[in-house]
Amino acid sequence: MSSLLGIFLFLYLFLLLSSISAKNREYKWKVEYLHWCPDGVDGIVISINGQFPGPTIRATVGDTIFVHLTNNLPTEGVVIHWHGISQIGTPWADGAALISQCPINPGEAFLYKFKVDKAGTYFYHGHYGMQRSAGLYGSLIVEVPKDEKEAFHYDEELNLLLSDWWHKSSHDQQIDLSSKPFRWIGEPQCLLMNGRGQFNCSLAAQFSKLPIPQCKLRGDEQYAPQIFKVYPNKTYRLRVASTTALASLNLAIEGHKMMVVEADGNYVQPFFVKNMDIYSGESYSILFKTDQDPSNNYWISTSVRGREPKTPQGLTILNYIPNFASKIPNSPPPLPPLWNDYNYSKTFSKNFFGLMGLSPKPPTRQNRRILLLNTQNRIEGYTRWSINNISLVFPTTPYLGSIKHGINNAFDTKSPPNTFSKNYNIMKPPPNPNSTYGNRVYMLKFNTTIDIILQNANALGENVSEIHPWHLHGHNFWVLGYGDGKFDHKKDVEKFNLKNPPLRNTVVIFPYGWTAIRFVANNPGVWAFHCHIEPHLHLGMGVVFAEGVHLVKNVPNEALNCGLTRKMFVKDKHI
């Protein structure tokens, strides 16, 4: 009896102490358009509290985040998605417009309230229209509790948020993409690091064959690079996340080997690389030692992958203290792998494994396998992306509300296709490019194990197949394997890594290839799964999963004040 009492007492004290150490972190955010100069050219960003990128949130595992968001955009709704946060118990706070909530109207406020339950490198961003492209993003870092240690050692920490930037406003880009004939937005004008890039000049002009002037900066310009100051002979943790609208990137730190230790908030088996790919929606922690000649500074560079690069390298300086921050490195910036060297990228992606002992293992069997064919299509003359020949358009009622309250006419309740035609030739443009708009939902049986096979294919043009980084809301998933060509249910399944697959929330599909993932549908809510390239999602490249929605509780009215969920709460038909 006394030992049982002891256990109870221990548990009680433990819970008491955790609840003391867990904090409520409150933020008041005002979202508004501001003139900004991210790359030396006057532009407009969506800012938070006058900042671009938005403020960095730093919290500790177990904390509850309260963001009181006021929308000060003049005529547009807004939401914020907390990328990588599972939102267990708070699916309405996921910030996916018309999936988890109604857009917050101009002038109105909304309270995001959610717990951060896993340490890692995350970020947040707009998830309505193309507001992420407009600059609505920032970092979200969750630290291990003070009395716990990470699975790796480091002395100091740096944070790097990557994005891409166009001189045409994302408002206009969005209209271009929805035009007939199609107007493609083209490659970004600039790659940004923590919201800063240089368009009309280069930090490395002296090494360039192009007639571009050397940047002359005082350092207080909005587009002056953020210099990364380091002490020699230390181990640094670089947290890096990519919220690019389009660009897949390769990151390098001149002369410094990088050890990858975390991916999307999950431990991975550490491995060394001299440079690394990072796709939109991904985040990493890498460790590097400042073990190079301390009298020099070194380049930190990003370069475009997978699309013929028309955008200059993003550059900033790793500044060994006490050198001048403005001291230009001795050598030219690192040469990235060739933009279309996909083997290089595949090799990199296949380096990832779960960290033995710390990474949970996947269930050995799946209950349902869904194949998702990614194709570029046309609908009524518009260019679209489709999944199993359906191009996603969002309903005006958030799925979370319509499913929870059994509103049947809010979206097409037919099941979306579980697979695509066996005869489909992924190596050729679609024989019939016509597709249809749709807003169906994959209803997943609660607590079942789901395999998704993302199947890439040829786009509308001959010999074109693009990279798509797919992001899943509300979950991490195991990446079971990648392959070239068409997925084979027998051969390929046998090669699945069920032993130590990495956990991720974002994974890429390579041109003409497939990627297999597994997750457990154990998070009550409605969750988007989509290509994280914002123009692709805008053009329909996504699907929606729903699981255990009947278990969802305490959805604030404010989350469901639009569409049919609004009407169901109205007492009188005529006021």
Add this chain to the structure above:
Amino acid sequence: MSSLLGIFLFLYLFLLLSSISAKNREYKWKVEYLHWCPDGVDGIVISINGQFPGPTIRATVGDTIFVHLTNNLPTEGVVIHWHGISQIGTPWADGAALISQCPINPGEAFLYKFKVDKAGTYFYHGHYGMQRSAGLYGSLIVEVPKDEKEAFHYDEELNLLLSDWWHKSSHDQQIDLSSKPFRWIGEPQCLLMNGRGQFNCSLAAQFSKLPIPQCKLRGDEQYAPQIFKVYPNKTYRLRVASTTALASLNLAIEGHKMMVVEADGNYVQPFFVKNMDIYSGESYSILFKTDQDPSNNYWISTSVRGREPKTPQGLTILNYIPNFASKIPNSPPPLPPLWNDYNYSKTFSKNFFGLMGLSPKPPTRQNRRILLLNTQNRIEGYTRWSINNISLVFPTTPYLGSIKHGINNAFDTKSPPNTFSKNYNIMKPPPNPNSTYGNRVYMLKFNTTIDIILQNANALGENVSEIHPWHLHGHNFWVLGYGDGKFDHKKDVEKFNLKNPPLRNTVVIFPYGWTAIRFVANNPGVWAFHCHIEPHLHLGMGVVFAEGVHLVKNVPNEALNCGLTRKMFVKDKHI
């Protein structure tokens, strides 16, 4: 007894016949952004059903208009204001965002339903943010019943909708105007006639001293002028309305005298002019005879008034049939009055009188006189316009809903100032430029007669006072007089025209002058009264009137599904 029966029978038949002749006119409108080329430069407009300007509505007095509007803008709300329509019994259909209704969310539909009860020349336009500037407008023409005659004779009818156009999107302009430091939008690049203008060329290049090329047009370009085809020796009614964002205009038809017969849907005592001023928000009918040499074509021209013109004349051709439409007139386009010849404009404005016998007369006494001082101000470093030192910002709950339902915390319920300091020197910049944001409402006692004195003043800069055309929703008003300098309660009142003042819904105040109007607060609802220059309204230049709101019935729920009106219909606090 039989005579009484006869009267009843007559009344019955009359009502029956009117209800038979009155039609329901139904329209399905889809509002969306489209690439368009209004002046030869690629741009973006808000279109309706793929058209810019939107479709012309033609109806007959007594008809009921049903516009089923679907908002296809990707992230922005939308509304449409039916400019000049009284909305008796349907104040919720006035289409003033956050006054009469909530903005219609993206993807959602709203039914505007209202009666057109007075013949005249009207138009409609967006009334949220600066969506009017983006091209959301069109003509609305109400004809007298078939068996009735207008108070004037004409053979044929022409329709001309005037607007101005910038190459910067109105979305970006709006952000500029709300920037610190202030970024003024500048003068329009082009004046449009029925949505068409020429920026890179001129129809009258051969007469120009500027090195601008002659337009070479096939005629099917979106920016090719709409040619006005006329037969010789006929009388034409030209309906003209101005929905400019900024520009005050002067309109001329080369060689043709114009007789003004209608203003804002009201008969006026006809008078002749060789050219006429037209301010944003005004509409007119003018008659002209095609009595010139029929072997020539003639210019129709518009020119900027009241601001140093940096915008070329708007031009199209009055094409005498059977001349070629493309035949350029023999003479240069009409020379407008000097842009700052305000005496010219005042003389023109003072030409207006109600049409004896057909125009209703004003009540001889007012019950309340409100003086509204128009000043340019600064608030926290932002440039704003204020009325009696309050700069209007809209609440997030439409006034119509919050007042009708007695929600007290939706806006500042204190009375706004009825007047301004007697010592205020209107000839100088404000001694203390600081003003405050506000959203108070002038509560008008139902069925009382209200006089408004609009008092102009010096703007922030020395020796600057601008033209402001003020538009009243839900009402026509009598223009009792104009004057220079500061309004004098004794002397000036004595000069009021109570005999035959013109009825209008829009009236101008001249630099450093005042304008007096009178109306009866007999239309239950909440009504905006504001400067019709869209950037000025955006910067706070307006007030709100409420009258008899308790009498308002049958407001559709859809009109009040935002802000606090939404919450009051929610059954449970937690769904």
